[in-house]
Amino acid sequence: MDINHFKETIKPFFWVEHAGSFSVCLDVGSYKQEVFNTRADEGFEGNGYDWGSLAQVFLAEKRPDLGESIRFDPEGGMFCAYSSEGNKLQDFILDFKKACEDEAVITDLFSRAELD
Structure with a gap:
């Protein structure tokens, strides 16, 4: 995927x-x-830590194959995931964004998120 198309696809997340x-x-x-x-x-509250908790549930349940490669570093006002393996991080965010856009999926995943 072209990097510009990728960046558009993952919005409002940014690379x-x-x-x-x-x-x-x-x-x-x-x-x-x-x-x-x-x-x-x-x-x-929907802060960065809450997003981190949601992303951890997603990673564990939907993309456990990426669990060794993706790390999280949220802050109050920002969610952040990082990796030294760009292709794996791209796979993660494309699938996570897709899950976020599916109300039933994201609501189900969030039901198991734990307050940080």
Whole structure:
């Protein structure tokens, strides 16, 4: 896939290349906030840590083959996943974005996310 097409496909996530590693990030707060609102009474806010918890469930259940390659480094206002293997990180974010766009799938995955 052409890099520009890839970057468009994963929006609102964004791709960052570093020397020797790659990251995919999301400025949280507007994308899929309604999913997190369903568990606001439990303390979920839709912050970067909540996205990290959701992504961990996704990785464990849907893409365990990538579990050794993908790491998370969320912050309050940003979700961030990174890897030294760009192709594996691309596989992860393409599948994660697809899951995010399927309300039934993302709601089901989020039901097992744990508050960080």
